[in-house]
Amino acid sequence: MLYTVIKKNLYKDSVNLMLLTNQLSTRSDLNQISVMMGTPANKDIFNDAGLYTEDLEAASPNDLCIVMDVDNKNVKVEILAEIDDYLKNQVSQSKKNIIPQARTWDTAMKKLPNANLAVISISGEYVSEETEKALDQGLNVFIFSDNVDIEDEVRLKQKARERGLIVMGPDCGTGIFGDIPIAFANVVEQGNIGVVGASGTGIQEITSIISRNGAGLTHAIGTGGRDLSSEVGAITTIESLSLLARDPNTEVLVYVSKPPAPEVRHSVVERFTGLGKPVVAVFMGEKPGKDHDNVQYTGTLEQAAFKAVELAKQTSSDENLNDMTPEIHKVRRQPNQRHLRGYYCGGTLALETAMLLRETYGLEDDGNHSNGVMFYHGGSEIIDLGDDAYTKNRPHPMIDPTLRLEKMREAARDPDTAIVLLDNVIGYGGHDDMGGVFAQAIKEEKRKAENQGRAVVFIASVTGTNADPQGYEEQVEKLVEAGAIVKRSNAAASHLAIKIMQTIETNLTQDKEKTAITTDRTPADELISEKPRIINIGLQNFAVTVHEQNGDVIQFNWSPVAGGNRRLATLLGNLK
Structure with missing residues (x-):
C-alpha cells in the first residue's frame, strides 16, 4: 500500500x-x-x-x-x-560546522564582501535565477547543477562575458583555483601548468597524473559539456583560455574535451594559436591531429599529462604507455570466456577506453552513446554509469557505488566474462572509500569464479593523489590486495585489458592567423591571481571542502522564494 x-x-x-x-x-x-x-x-x-x-x-x-x-x-x-x-x-x-551561514544574498555578501565566486548545486529549474543574481553581484559562477535550458546557458554566459566574468557549467563537475578544489576535484601539487576542459573526470585524470609525476598546476577550469556545442559556441572555453594566457604563473596550457562542433572547433584552435604559450590538446574520441604552431595534440589523457610535464619541466618524458606487468596473466578460463566488461563512473575515462578498443580492432564509432554505452561489440561493453540515464533520482556513481557494484557482480558471474575493467575517481566530493568497497566485492567474485573452475581478471586505475582524503596509494593497495591489477592510468589499464583480450582470441573485428590576446584585466582574473572567495549555494559538502583547504567560504542555505510559488515570487520580485 x-x-x-x-x-x-x-x-x-x-x-x-x-x-x-x-x-x-x-x-x-x-x-x-x-x-x-x-x-x-x-x-x-x-x-x-x-x-x-x-x-x-x-x-x-x-x-x-x-x-x-x-x-x-x-x-x-x-x-x-x-x-x-x-x-x-x-x-x-x-x-x-563552523562555516559561516547565510539565508539571503544580502547576508552572504555582507559576511563575505570580497566574494568572487558562487558555486551553485541546487535544483536545475532554479539555477538560472540564482546565477543572474550572482552575476549582478559581480561574481564568477561555477554551476554544478544540470537540467538547465541551453538558451539560459547561452544568455548567462554572454552576460558574464560582457561583465568580464565567466560562468562554468551547467553540469560542471571539476575546478581547481590555486590550492582550492571545487566540487569533484583532487588535491594536486602547485606548479606552472593550467588546464581548461569540458570534461570533469578528464581534468581529474590529467591533473592527478601531472601531480604524481613531479609537476604541478596553477588552475584547472571546467566549462561544462555543452560549451563546445554550436549553440553555446565555446564562450567559456575561449574566455578561460584567455584568462590563463594572461596569468604570469601559467606557462603551459592543457585542453581536454570531446570533439567540438565543427564550426566551434575552428574558433577553439584559433584561440590556441594566439595564446603565446605552448598548448597540449586532446579531443577525446578522435585521432590526434597534426601538431602546428604552438599546439601539440595527443590521443589519450595520460599522453596529454606526460607531454605537459615534459614542457613544464623542459625535460624529455620517460613515458611508456604499455608498461605491462612482467607477465600477462595466464587465466584459467573456459573456452567461452571472451568478453571484456567495463563499468565507469568517469564519462571521459569510459570514452577513452572505448576509443582505444575501436582503434585496436578497426571499428568505427557511430556516435550513438545512448544510455551511456560507449562501446558494444560481440558481448564486450564499456558503459558510463554517470550518464543521465542512470543518475535520475540516483546519486552519481562517484558518490554511490551501488549500481556499479551490481553491474560488476553481474558481469563477474557471467560465464562469458574474461575481464572486468573499472575506474576509481577519488578526491573531494567522491565516496570516502570506493577502493575498499570494490576490494571486498572483487575478493568475493574471484573466489566464486575459482570455485566454478574459471577466473575473472579485474583491472583498475585510480584517478587521484596521495593528498586526497582517500589517499591514492591506500586505494591502490586495497584493490591490489583484493586481487585486482591496478595500472597508473586509465589508458594503461585499457592497453593491458586489450593485450590480454588479444591473447585469449576474442571475436572482436578486427597557415592560420593568430588572434591577439588582450592584456586588459577583468573581474575573472581575480580567480587566478588571488584565492577564490566563495559563496556556496546548495551542497554543503562543497563548502566543507573549501573550508578544509583554508579557503574563504559562506554557506548560503538557499530555498525557493515564496515556497516555490512562481507567481508569488514574481510579484515579490516586482515589489523590490
Whole structure:
C-alpha cells in the first residue's frame, strides 16, 4: 500500500535525499520508497516510479515528500522514525560546522564582501535565477547543477562575458583555483601548468597524473559539456583560455574535451594559436591531429599529462604507455570466456577506453552513446554509469557505488566474462572509500569464479593523489590486495585489458592567423591571481571542502522564494 507524508517547508539538497532513499531501500520489509522535494520534475519521477499519489498535488518545491510502498503500518512508522533521525543528524552536523551561514544574498555578501565566486548545486529549474543574481553581484559562477535550458546557458554566459566574468557549467563537475578544489576535484601539487576542459573526470585524470609525476598546476577550469556545442559556441572555453594566457604563473596550457562542433572547433584552435604559450590538446574520441604552431595534440589523457610535464619541466618524458606487468596473466578460463566488461563512473575515462578498443580492432564509432554505452561489440561493453540515464533520482556513481557494484557482480558471474575493467575517481566530493568497497566485492567474485573452475581478471586505475582524503596509494593497495591489477592510468589499464583480450582470441573485428590576446584585466582574473572567495549555494559538502583547504567560504542555505510559488515570487520580485 502507498503512504504519503509531506513535510512542509523543509528544504534538503537532492544528493542527501538520494542517499537516504538508497539507505532505506535496503530494508527487506519495504517494497519501494522515494524521498524528494516536491518540484514538478520530481513529481514526474514519482509518477514514473509508480509512487504518485493525489497528496503530492499540494506539495510545493519547498516541501519534502515521502512516498513509500509497504504492507505493514508498523513498518511505515519505523521508516518515518528512521527518516527523522537522518534529518536530525544532518541538522546536528550542520550546527557543528563552523562555516559561516547565510539565508539571503544580502547576508552572504555582507559576511563575505570580497566574494568572487558562487558555486551553485541546487535544483536545475532554479539555477538560472540564482546565477543572474550572482552575476549582478559581480561574481564568477561555477554551476554544478544540470537540467538547465541551453538558451539560459547561452544568455548567462554572454552576460558574464560582457561583465568580464565567466560562468562554468551547467553540469560542471571539476575546478581547481590555486590550492582550492571545487566540487569533484583532487588535491594536486602547485606548479606552472593550467588546464581548461569540458570534461570533469578528464581534468581529474590529467591533473592527478601531472601531480604524481613531479609537476604541478596553477588552475584547472571546467566549462561544462555543452560549451563546445554550436549553440553555446565555446564562450567559456575561449574566455578561460584567455584568462590563463594572461596569468604570469601559467606557462603551459592543457585542453581536454570531446570533439567540438565543427564550426566551434575552428574558433577553439584559433584561440590556441594566439595564446603565446605552448598548448597540449586532446579531443577525446578522435585521432590526434597534426601538431602546428604552438599546439601539440595527443590521443589519450595520460599522453596529454606526460607531454605537459615534459614542457613544464623542459625535460624529455620517460613515458611508456604499455608498461605491462612482467607477465600477462595466464587465466584459467573456459573456452567461452571472451568478453571484456567495463563499468565507469568517469564519462571521459569510459570514452577513452572505448576509443582505444575501436582503434585496436578497426571499428568505427557511430556516435550513438545512448544510455551511456560507449562501446558494444560481440558481448564486450564499456558503459558510463554517470550518464543521465542512470543518475535520475540516483546519486552519481562517484558518490554511490551501488549500481556499479551490481553491474560488476553481474558481469563477474557471467560465464562469458574474461575481464572486468573499472575506474576509481577519488578526491573531494567522491565516496570516502570506493577502493575498499570494490576490494571486498572483487575478493568475493574471484573466489566464486575459482570455485566454478574459471577466473575473472579485474583491472583498475585510480584517478587521484596521495593528498586526497582517500589517499591514492591506500586505494591502490586495497584493490591490489583484493586481487585486482591496478595500472597508473586509465589508458594503461585499457592497453593491458586489450593485450590480454588479444591473447585469449576474442571475436572482436578486427597557415592560420593568430588572434591577439588582450592584456586588459577583468573581474575573472581575480580567480587566478588571488584565492577564490566563495559563496556556496546548495551542497554543503562543497563548502566543507573549501573550508578544509583554508579557503574563504559562506554557506548560503538557499530555498525557493515564496515556497516555490512562481507567481508569488514574481510579484515579490516586482515589489523590490
